[in-house]
Amino acid sequence: xxxxxxxxxxxxxxxxxxxxxxxxxxxxxxxxxxxxxxxxxxxxxxxxxxxxxxxxxxxxxxxxxxxxxxxxxxxxxxxxxxxxxxxxxxxxxxxxxxxxxxxxx
Amino acid sequence: xxxxxxxxxxxxxxxxxxxxxxxxxxxxxxxxxxxxxxxxxxxxxxxxxxxxxxxxxxxxxxxxxxxxxxxxxxxxxxxxxxxxxxxxxxxxxxxxxxxxxxxxxxxxxxxxxxxxxxxxxxxxxxxxxxxxxxxxxxxxxxxxxxxxxxxxxxxxxxxxxxxxxxxxxxxxxxxxxxxxxxxxxxxxxxxxxxxxxxxxxxxxxxxxxxxxxxxxxxxxxxxxxxxxxxxxxxxxxxxxxxxxxxxxxxxxxxxxxxxxxxxxxxxxxxxxxxxxxxxxxxxxxxxxxxxxxxxxxxxxxxxxxxxxxxxxxxxxxxxxxxxxxxxxxxxxxxxxxxxxxxxxxxxxxxxxxxxxxxxxxxxxxxxxxxxxxxxxxxxxxxxxxxxxxxxxxxxxxxxxxxxxxxxxxxxxxxxxxxxxxxxxxxxxxxxxxxxxxxxxxxxxxxxxxxxxxxxxxxxxxxxxxxxxxxxxxxxxxxxxxxxxxxxxxxxxxxxxxxxxxxxxxxxxxxxxxxxxxxxxxxxxxxxxxxxxxxxxxxxxxxxxxxxxxxxxxxxxxxxxxxxxxxxxxxxxxxxxxxxxxxxxxxxxxxxxxxxxxxxxxxxxxxxxxxxxxxxxxxxxxxxxxxxxxxxxxxxxxxxxxxxxxxxxxxxxxxxxxxxxxxxxxxxxxxxxxxxxxxxxxxxxxxxxxxxxxxxxxxxxxxxxxxxxxxxxxxxxxxxxxxxxxxxxxxxxxxxxxxxxxxxxxxxxxxxxxxxxxxxxxxxxxxxxxxxxxxxxxxxxxxxxxxxxxxxxxxxxxxxxxxxxxxxxxxxxxxxxxxxxxxxxx
Ligand code: SRM
Ligand SMILES: Cc1cc2nc3c(=O)[nH]c(=O)nc-3n(C[C@H](O)[C@H](O)[C@H](O)COP(=O)(O)OP(=O)(O)OC[C@H]3O[C@@H](n4cnc5c(N)ncnc54)[C@H](O)[C@@H]3O)c2cc1C
Ligand code: SF4
Ligand code: FES
Numbered sequence: 001x002x003x004x005x006x007x008x009x010x011x012x013x014x015x016x017x018x019x020x021x022x023x024x025x026x027x028x029x030x031x032x033x034x035x036x037x038x039x040x041x042x043x044x045x046x047x048x049x050x051x052x053x054x055x056x057x058x059x060x061x062x063x064x065x066x067x068x069x070x071x072x073x074x075x076x077x078x079x080x081x082x083x084x085x086x087x088x089x090x091x092x093x094x095x096x097x098x099x100x101x102x103x104x105x
Numbered sequence: 106x107x108x109x110x111x112x113x114x115x116x117x118x119x120x121x122x123x124x125x126x127x128x129x130x131x132x133x134x135x136x137x138x139x140x141x142x143x144x145x146x147x148x149x150x151x152x153x154x155x156x157x158x159x160x161x162x163x164x165x166x167x168x169x170x171x172x173x174x175x176x177x178x179x180x181x182x183x184x185x186x187x188x189x190x191x192x193x194x195x196x197x198x199x200x201x202x203x204x205x206x207x208x209x210x211x212x213x214x215x216x217x218x219x220x221x222x223x224x225x226x227x228x229x230x231x232x233x234x235x236x237x238x239x240x241x242x243x244x245x246x247x248x249x250x251x252x253x254x255x256x257x258x259x260x261x262x263x264x265x266x267x268x269x270x271x272x273x274x275x276x277x278x279x280x281x282x283x284x285x286x287x288x289x290x291x292x293x294x295x296x297x298x299x300x301x302x303x304x305x306x307x308x309x310x311x312x313x314x315x316x317x318x319x320x321x322x323x324x325x326x327x328x329x330x331x332x333x334x335x336x337x338x339x340x341x342x343x344x345x346x347x348x349x350x351x352x353x354x355x356x357x358x359x360x361x362x363x364x365x366x367x368x369x370x371x372x373x374x375x376x377x378x379x380x381x382x383x384x385x386x387x388x389x390x391x392x393x394x395x396x397x398x399x400x401x402x403x404x405x406x407x408x409x410x411x412x413x414x415x416x417x418x419x420x421x422x423x424x425x426x427x428x429x430x431x432x433x434x435x436x437x438x439x440x441x442x443x444x445x446x447x448x449x450x451x452x453x454x455x456x457x458x459x460x461x462x463x464x465x466x467x468x469x470x471x472x473x474x475x476x477x478x479x480x481x482x483x484x485x486x487x488x489x490x491x492x493x494x495x496x497x498x499x500x501x502x503x504x505x506x507x508x509x510x511x512x513x514x515x516x517x518x519x520x521x522x523x524x525x526x527x528x529x530x531x532x533x534x535x536x537x538x539x540x541x542x543x544x545x546x547x548x549x550x551x552x553x554x555x556x557x558x559x560x561x562x563x564x565x566x567x568x569x570x571x572x573x574x575x576x577x578x579x580x581x582x583x584x585x586x587x588x589x590x591x592x593x594x595x596x597x598x599x600x601x602x603x604x605x606x607x608x609x610x611x612x613x614x615x616x617x618x619x620x621x622x623x624x625x626x627x628x629x630x631x632x633x634x635x636x637x638x639x640x641x642x643x644x645x646x647x648x649x650x651x652x653x654x655x656x657x658x659x660x661x662x663x664x665x666x667x668x669x670x671x672x673x674x675x676x677x678x679x680x681x682x683x684x685x686x687x688x689x690x691x692x693x694x695x696x697x698x699x700x701x702x703x704x705x706x707x708x709x710x711x712x713x714x715x716x717x718x719x720x721x722x723x724x725x726x727x728x729x730x731x732x733x734x735x736x737x738x739x740x741x742x743x744x745x746x747x748x749x750x751x752x753x754x755x756x757x758x759x760x761x762x763x764x765x766x767x768x769x770x771x772x773x774x775x776x777x778x779x780x781x782x783x784x785x786x787x788x789x790x791x792x793x794x795x796x797x798x799x800x801x802x803x804x805x806x807x808x809x810x811x812x813x814x815x816x817x818x819x820x821x822x823x824x825x826x827x828x829x830x831x832x833x834x835x836x837x838x839x840x841x842x843x844x845x846x847x848x849x850x851x852x853x854x855x856x857x858x859x860x861x862x863x864x865x866x867x868x869x870x871x872x873x874x875x876x877x878x879x880x881x882x883x884x885x886x887x888x889x890x891x892x893x894x895x896x897x898x899x900x901x902x903x904x905x906x907x908x909x910x911x912x913x914x915x916x917x918x919x920x921x922x923x924x925x926x927x928x929x930x
Contacts, residue, residue: 018921034452064664
């Protein structure tokens with residue numbers, strides 16, 4: 001899979017997230033306490049809450065609007081959030097480059 | 106491909122002459138490689154060994170015992186002059202190689218060129234130097250070789266101040282070594298806990314506690330700003346303004362593979378010199394091993410995999426088949442008394458499971474990370490006896506399903522004890538804060554015959570006042586009486602712990618717990634990192650109890666408090682500037698209007714709290730909008746916080762024909778005093794100028810109604826999900842007293858209430874008469890509460906907007922990257 005560099009890992013706070021704008025809408029890139037990264041669509045399936053603003057605990061995030069909890073790697077919880085490939089390489093965060101090329105759905 | 110070091114056709118033409126092997130760097134990796142090579146085929150090569158250090162190979166790991174004085178340099182030499190001489194190795198020590206000429210196949214030093222047929226680069230790593238002001242001052246050292254170690258010893262650190270920057274393996278060994286020589290050592294570490302690459306926060310906390318017990322000061326989340334001093338280092342200044350005096354500064358912030366020669370020579374270099382599994386670089390005549398290499402995307406910082414490389418490279422040079430495959434290495438810290446073990450991969454991941462065991466009494470923490478019934482990683486502190494057993498199971502990929510339930514206890518077995526935290530408390534630990542009753546006193550009363558909670562209350566007064574320590578008193582009774590006493594099980598704060606909010610608050614104080622990992626460890630949390638429910642609560646308890654020591658953990662806060670604005674249903678935010686006592690000015694209104702226009706605010710609304718709400722602001726616009734509002738003299742209204750919200754006022758004597766006191770002035774005074782504070786839940790005040798009560802003061806958390814004779818202070822009202830009138834706690838003649846009682850009440854609430862209880866929920870739990878006794882009747886206690894509030898406000902009475910609106914902070918509020926603008930492939 002082709003990956004694209006979106007910046008240094010240090011730009012994302014531990015137990016936090018940053019947003020990447022794409023043609024498919026905003027993608028939330030999470031960093032856990034142990035430096036794993038995950039990329040998910042930044043929209044809660046409930047009422048569209050920005051998951052990037054939720055509290056990150058372990059590999060889960062709690063939606064900031066009504067507290068639904070989602071698993072960061074599968075996107076599963078009460079509903080399902082689309083996930084994208086993401087990884088860290090040499091201190092840089094890489095995400096699935098199809099996010100770059102696909103036109104807005 | 107040929108396994109010989111020399112590609113076909115390039116083998117040395119002069120058959121009788123032995124091939125020339127040149128090695129750059131006489132460190133631990135090349136030392137081991139030479140041993141293998143010379144043992145397997147003595148005399149096969151004509152070997153020249155260059156080393157920048159003026160000596161041959163020694164055991165670099167053992168520099169720490171040399172630093173602490175437990176060993177001498179002579180004891181750690183692994184290859185002395187005689188060893189090299191006996192094997193015919195030409196030693197060129199103290200002579201750094203400055204260039205490699207790949208066309209001519211020579212290496213250059215200050216003394217000229219030396220030809221090679223095969224070249225080995227084993228230059229190790231170079232310490233990373235922080236690019237801060239003062240880094241070049243005398244007295245600033247790194248920790249890599251004997252020179253560095255001797256520099257630290259030579260400073261004569263006894264009785265002096267030393268600062269170590271970096272709380273990783275090297276930094277901590279440097280710190281412990283200098284402390285052993287009598288220095289006053291401070292470790293400044295950028296991350297939230299020590300050795301964060303090897304340890305999780307819980308183990309990091311235990312390590313910090315043990316280092317502190319031996320007199321080392323540890324400052325985590327500390328970013329070094331500059332090293333101060335004129336002729337030599339005198340102090341270290343941190344970004345947060347802290348200054349630590351320093352006669353010696355040791356920078357141990359990390360290492361970088363020493364790749365300069367390889368880069369200059371045009372070899373393939375990523376982070377390290379790129380090698381394949383035979384340890385050959387991109388040039389078939391050049392090999393590399395040790396910390397300077399990168400293999401399959403991986404760098405190396407521990408010696409075990411380098412020894413494997415040494416074996417492989419010796420074989421490669423002898424034309425034998427061998428391939429390097431890295432294995433997980435366990436880390437240990439060579440500081441006596443700090444018993445830690447870390448191996449494998451302990452990152453959280455959804456398909457993984459944790460088994461956590463904590464024994465607070467003995468300071469033990471163990472965590473195993475499992476996937477598909479196999480151990481993936483292990484972190485241990487305090488008792489690492491089973492470390493190699495776990496490492497073995499991990500390496501062999503043993504299926505642990507059958508032994509899962511007892512696995513964490515190791516090959517032996519033990520059991521977790523829910524009373525462990527209380528059992529570990531010393532007799533002097535205070536259980537009941539109100540009446541100053543210690544654990545020993547309660548246990549004594551029980552042994553003297555008090556077998557019921559009522560009896561203990563009567564004879565010791567423990568839990569007889571506010572009652573929040575009842576759960577703990579019962580646990581002490583249970584410990585003393587054993588199974589004869591059935592303590593009712595209190596509801597745990599969340600699924601991570603059986604301790605109630607009240608127990609946790611009390612134990613944070615009596616055990617002096619000062620960080621989230623400390624609480625989780627000492628109170629036996631069953632999860633490794635808590636949950637969205639306990640983390641915000643612990644963060645509040647800690648900052649309320651240790652205002653000066655504890656640092657707010659932003660990631661443990663709910664979105665509104667983390668972003669200092671209220672999130673709306675569409676992901677935009679609302680911004681509410683403070684409007685002291687509900688009073689504004691034309692200039693402020695103009696600045697609000699300007700901001701509303703400039704940032705396309707879709708709605709401007711007057712709130713129910715006497716101020717103006719700008720709704721629908723985009724996150725990335727927040728810092729600039731705040732900067733504009735700051736410029737007009739406005740600060741955050743904390744409309745988002747579990748903290749002081751509004752002080753609603755009426756016009757009072759200033760304008761109203763019925764006003765008895767200056768209610769507006771008092772409201773403003775209270776808001777200026779109380780703003781910025783964090784409380785268990787939000788706090789709202791009202792001040793009315795007469796009993797007509799136009800400011801609706803009697804349904805607030807604190808309401809003051811002015812009367813001819815002075816001020817009626819009442820508390821614990823509500824007008825939200827429940828509506829409740831306040832209850833009077835005092836009628837006082839002066840404004841100063843009203844202010845003092847209000848402040849003392851807020852501090853009492855901060856110190857005792859459970860997270861997310863508004864005062865109207867909390868006061869009935871502790872009893873109004875107890876509150877009155879604390880903040881009205883007992884004058885010294887009232888003053889002490891006010892004094893503690895002021896200490897806290899010395900940290901928190903500041904505008905968070907201004908902090909985040911600084912230009913260097915602003916980019917953090919926008920997207921990390923914008924791929925929507927990039928051209929599609
Ligand atoms: C803006 C405002 C409504 C308005 O347009 O007037 C408001 C808006 C919200 N209120 Fe309120 N409350 C506002 C005055 C009130 C008042 C009236 C007052 O303060 O005089 C009350 C009743 C008084 C009281 O607090 O007892 C009030 C009782 C609540 C409650 C119920 C609290 C309770 O303990 O029962 C909540 C829910 C909560 O906090 O858990 C709440 C929560 C909220 C939240 C924070 C809901 C949320 O979590 O998103 C709303 C945020 C909207 C936003 O983005 O700004 N709001 N809210 C008022 C802001 C006042 C200010 O200037 O800071
Ligand atoms: C204080 C300390 C404690 C440690 N503790 C542990 C531990 O407990 N466990 C563990 O596994 N690891 C530990 N390590 C790490 C371990 O020492 C290293 O992984 C190991 O020494 C690396 O071996 P190397 O041969 O790659 O590099 P080095 O041993 O550093 O050798 C490289 C040599 O190359 C020389 N050199 C560099 N450039 C040139 C040049 N241009 N020309 C000539 N010579 C050059 C250098 O002077 C140096 O002597 C510790 C390290 C230190 C400093
Ligand atoms: S009453 Fe308060 S919480 Fe409810 S909708 Fe109105 S502003 Fe929101
Ligand atoms: S929008 Fe996420 S829980 Fe409602």
